[in-house]
Each structure stands twice: as C-alpha cells, then as structure tokens.
Amino acid sequence: MGPTTQVTGLRLGPISRMFLVQSDAGVVVVDAGMAGQTDRAVAALAAHGVAPQDVRLILITHGHIDHFGGAKALRARTGAPVAVHTLDADALRNGQNMGPLKPTTPLTGLLLSIGARMVAPDPAIAFEPDIVFDAPWRLDDYGIAGEVLHTPGHTPGSVTLLLDNGAAIVGDLATGNWLFPTRAAPPLVAWDLKRNWESLHALLERHPTRLYITHGQPLAPEALHVLLKRYA
Numbered sequence: 001m002g003p004t005t006q007v008t009g010l011r012l013g014p015i016s017r018m019f020l021v022q023s024d025a026g027v028v029v030v031d032a033g034m035a036g037q038t039d040r041a042v043a044a045l046a047a048h049g050v051a052p053q054d055v056r057l058i059l060i061t062h063g064h065i066d067h068f069g070g071a072k073a074l075r076a077r078t079g080a081p082v083a084v085h086t087l088d089a090d091a092l093r094n095g096q097n098m099g100p101l102k103p104t105t106p107l108t109g110l111l112l113s114i115g116a117r118m119v120a121p122d123p124a125i126a127f128e129p130d131i132v133f134d135a136p137w138r139l140d141d142y143g144i145a146g147e148v149l150h151t152p153g154h155t156p157g158s159v160t161l162l163l164d165n166g167a168a169i170v171g172d173l174a175t176g177n178w179l180f181p182t183r184a185a186p187p188l189v190a191w192d193l194k195r196n197w198e199s200l201h202a203l204l205e206r207h208p209t210r211l212y213i214t215h216g217q218p219l220a221p222e223a224l225h226v227l228l229k230r231y232a
C-alpha cells in the first residue's frame, strides 16, 4: 500500500471549484478558480491545514477561465508551478477561453451566458505556464500517486487526474444534473463532443471509483455509464 491520497473539493464561487489533492508526501492543487478568487482559495487551503508554500503543483484541467483564471495569482501566492496540457496552453498565454464553445444541447445553449462565453483576452490573467506537458504524466515527483490522462473533447487539451486509489478529477468531462445531483449531464459546451464521449469511455475502462467534476457533486461511475448510454 502506498501513502493515502485524499481529494477535497473547495468551492470558490457559484460555479467554480478547485481540488486539494494531498498525501503524506505532497500537496497538489487541481484548478485555480476564477480571477479574484485567490484570497478565497488560500483561505480554503488554510482551513484544511495547507499553507501556501506547501503546494507543490497547480494542475489545470483545461483552458477555461473558470478553471485557470486565478492561476497566475495563485502561483504568486504559493510559488508553485502551473501545469497545463500543451493543446490548451494558449488559453493561459492569452488569458482567454479555449474555443470554440459549441453548446452540447439546445438547453445548454441557453445557459451559456452564465460563464462559458467567449470573452476578450484578459492580460491580467494571462501568463506563460511553467509546465506544458503531453499526457500521460505521472505525479509521483510531486508526492501524488496518480496519472494525468489526456481526455480531450470539452477542449483539445482537457485532462483528468486519475489517482492510483481510483479517484478521478475530471474537470468538465461531465457536469452534474442540476435537478438530480447524483446524476451526470453533458458538459455545457464542447470543442468536439464525440471526442469527449470517447475520452469518458476510455477513462471508465480504467475503473475509476469516484469522479470529481467541477460543476456538481462527486459522481459514482455508474452515473457516467448511464450518461454514455444516453448520449454516446
């Protein structure tokens, strides 16, 4: 048995959430919330006994501003490097959502105004990421027994952190059903929805035990199997 690795979701705002992944050997943060949420992020970490300098890596699941908008500021507070998949790195460099943001259903088209709009590049949140990687990429060097997998579809460079203990942090590979939080729903937007379902299928073949989505509560794998049957 390796060290125990724990995942904690930290709510940063109405739609944003980041994940604290910690073991005895290290602390990694997945996503960084939006611009202006960094005080809240640091306070949430402190509430879990994590000081800024304890963070060894900030892993970004994909290039949407609700996930990386706070990354530049969180890097300044923690000193931790920010890592993003090579195919979404330009979003961070430009301070702009990785497009195109195609609605996945007529209903989600209506919901786009909430936060997934294409907005102008924002120099205040733009920066050169420290680590631009091609997945798969293991995080053992950061004290975390797990692997970053390329799970494209929502964006070209979307990734999932699959821990050896079966927990998977999937970004926006799926979202929660607004009425029934134990059920999964498609992401609101997708660069390539077919690729998204292929990525989800490949992930489920790895038998994750619990899936941590950004926009909703953690899901059992069964909920994702139902989603795939319905849409893919």
Ligand SMILES: [Zn+2]
Pocket: 062, 064, 154, 172
């Ligand atoms: Zn997204």
Ligand SMILES: [Zn+2]
Pocket: 064, 066, 067, 172, 214, 215
């Ligand atoms: Zn999102």
